[in-house]
Amino acid sequence: MSGRSEPAARGTVIERAGEAIADVVERWMPSPFLFAIILSYVVFVVGMIVEGQGPTEMVGFWYDGFWAFLEFAMQMVLIIMTGFVIAYHPRVNDALQWLATLPNSGRQAVVLVGVVSMTLAWIHWGLSLVVGAIFAREMGKAAYQRGIDVHYPLLCVAGYMGLGLTWHWGLSGSAPLLLATPGNEFIELGVVEDTVGTSATVFSTYALALTALSIAYAAVVLYLLSPSPTRSRDISAYVSEDALLERGSAAETTTDDADDLAVDGGTTASASDSGGSDDTGDGPLPAERIDNSRLLGGLIALTGVAVIAWEFYSQGLDALTLNVLNFAFLFVGLAIYTRPMAYRDRFGEASEAAAGIILLFPFFAGIQGMMAGSGLAETIAAGLLAISTPETFPVVAWITGAIVNFFVPSGGGEWIVLGPSVLEAAHELGLETGHATIAYAVGDAHTNLANPFWALPLLAITDIRAREMFGYAVAMLLALIPFLAIALYVIPY
Structure with a gap:
């Protein structure tokens, strides 16, 4: 790899501050697993102090809740694995290489990567996480080969924008899909009486308007943040020259029928x-x-796709649940690969990406067990009520989700921990469950722009370091704050 080259002039104040913050984060921030352990102790101590519970009682609440969310954890595992498998198919990489030839300037390149990433995240966050990274790298290579000046760190941030903005309001959003799943944990806890269909969350006019406006606003900010050509650092400062001259990316080495078979x-x-x-x-x-029979693989894949089509035909948009989403992407992936053995091998490669979810979710469930059993969840709900009105509650829910996401860097785990409190507060104020859920989900996604954990796959694929791109990620986070505050307050539900 070539050394990092610096532009003639130093970056802006925001860029330098962001890079300094990202450098500290990269050096000192512990792993998500350690965060889960630390949060467990925090809730344990707070439950004793605030609620007057004894240590034995708190340990009992923790133990009783530890295995409460195994089904939900498996659903999250399938989301990231099915997205990973589809993203790494060579034909997907071919499409990305074609798209990379469309922009005629660095600003256009950054905006296109961002829009693709944010749109895919609304469809499937696991797909966006990997495709956004691959597309950023392919766009950087295409721009380098075509002589277009594009700032590679900002290009990488654009590839991460789906996880930093739109994913939790979309088809694979943990919070809305969990509420739509029959027999979900929130029903068992008595927070909601029945399932909350996606027509009240993902497909509500509130969420759809918020998604469209956010993508448009973020695209404008990406355009304005793009440095001038003379200040841009292209991909050659981060990726070796040999890699730049290669036609494809790592995706092409996974499985190519013509070469391997x-x-x-x-x-x-x-x-x-x-x-x-x-x-x-x-x-x-x-x-x-x-x-390796394409006939057998194709037949079962088409059967699965037909089942999904029938579910939506018979139930409409409310057919969408976590199980339906995973079923659909599972069989769409098989339809793309067709060969059962090749598909199985790709899942083996994807399993590493899901290891963190498998480890973390029992701890999140234990945390929720302590919060619910000790009464701490009810206290948090009362606190939200004290500072909220029906008009301001969406903004308060957004801020709450944003803050907690720093400590629980998992949308599903975070919703398990504080979702009951948020919904109870919303119900007391007379707000719809779907309204509160989407507002909270906005906060969870937003602060991913300051959290490098979910960016780890992107960092590996793009060959960039966290501190080299997170200056612009923090700039995006700050630029989104006034827009999201106004949008959550003004857009009617």
Whole structure:
């Protein structure tokens, strides 16, 4: 890799401050797992001090809640894994390379990456997380090869904007989809009486207007933040020259049917995929042909897609739940790959990305167990009520979600911890559950722009360091504050 080159002039005050903050974060901020442990102790101590509970009682609440959200954790695992698998298909990479040829200036390149990232995040946050990173890198390479000056750190921030703005209001948003799932934890806790359909959250005019306006506003800010060509640092300052001359990205090395396999009608064989070959040299074994059968894979994939189509035909938009979303992307991915063995192998590669969710969610459930059992959740709800009115509550919910997201860097885990308190406060003020849910989700997504944890896949793919891009991420976070405050207050539900 070539060394980091610096522009002739230093960056703006905001950029330098952001880079300094990101550098401190990169050096000193502990892992999300340690955050979960620290928060467990914080809630443990606060429950004893504020609610007068004893240590034995608090440990009991923690233990009783620890395994309460296993189903939800598995749903989150499938979201990130199905998005990862689809994003790393070579055909997706081909489409990104074509899109990278469209911009004629650095500002256009940054805006296009940002809009794609934010739009995909509304559809599926796991897909946006990986595709946004790949697209930022491909756009940087295309601009370098075409002689277009584009600031690579800002390009990487644009690829991260989906996680920093629109994901939690969309089709894969943890909070709205959890409420729409039959028998969910909020029903069991008595917070809501029945499921809350996505027509009241994701597909409400409130959420749709907020999404459209936010994408447009963020695109303008990205355009204005783009440095002039003379101040831009292109991808060559961060990625080796050999990598810049390559045609594709890491996505192309995952599975390419023409390179890895011999295709014969509906059957395909690969020793690497099947784990073996015929010792006699007479060709693939029957088991290998079955494992790689496009006919079998395609048939089951089309069956799954047909089931999803029927669900929406019969139930409308309210058919969307976490289970339906995961079912849909599971079979769409199989339809793209068609070969069952290749699809299984891609899931094996995606499993590492989901390891953190598997580890963290039991701890989040334990935290919620302590908050609910000790009465701390009710106290928080009362605190929200004390400083809120029906008009200002969406803004208060947004700020609450933004603050807590610094300590619980997981939308689903955060909603499990404080969601009951937010909804109870909203109900006391006479606000709709869907209204409060979306407002809270805005805060959860917003402060991802100051949190490098979810950016780890992007940092690895783009070959950039956190402190080199988070100056602009913090600038985006600050620029969004007045817009979100006004939008949440003004847009009618």
